[in-house]
Amino acid sequence: MHNLAVLFAMGADGTTDNESAGRWFTRAAELGVKDSQFNLGILSAKGVGVSQNLEESYKWFALVAKNGDKDAAQKRDEVANALRPEQLQRARAAAEAWKPKELDVESNDTSIPDGWTESPSKTASVDMKQAIRNIQLILNKNGYDAGGADGVMGAKTTAAISQFQKDNGMQPTGRVTEELVRALLAKK
Incomplete structure (x- = not known):
């Protein structure tokens, strides 16, 4: 999930989608992913992609x-200096009370359902379409013909993913996995 956020924050085509990121x-921060929590602290302080909220940033x-x-400790202290005493008290209490959400394994499976490859209208969300588009752009940039960067998991994209996976020592499934996203981000 954190890597999907990175795909949005650092769009392969040079654009950014701060709201999706x-x-x-x-989502990743709420599950306890530390890198995402750190990034969300920055985004919350600046009001980029999320509402500006220094108490959230502190948390x-x-x-x-x-x-x-x-x-993180240095940034926490910088944010603390910008908060009024009552805000700092609320922010500290929120950090103390925070518990990670439980991961719903089914809804966090990164496999692309087979039905998505047949029709773009079956794509589950605009967010996934943007992630697929960024994957296609990275594949194309690295010499793997994923076809046009349309955000649709078609035969060319699946074949390009399979070839990329094979060339990089992964099981060539043609599916989007956490391992694939990490490897693609390294090739960006």
């Missing part, structure tokens, strides 16, 4: 800082 970073940085992250 904010949604994905939020996310405080959660990451609990694990010994010095950068």
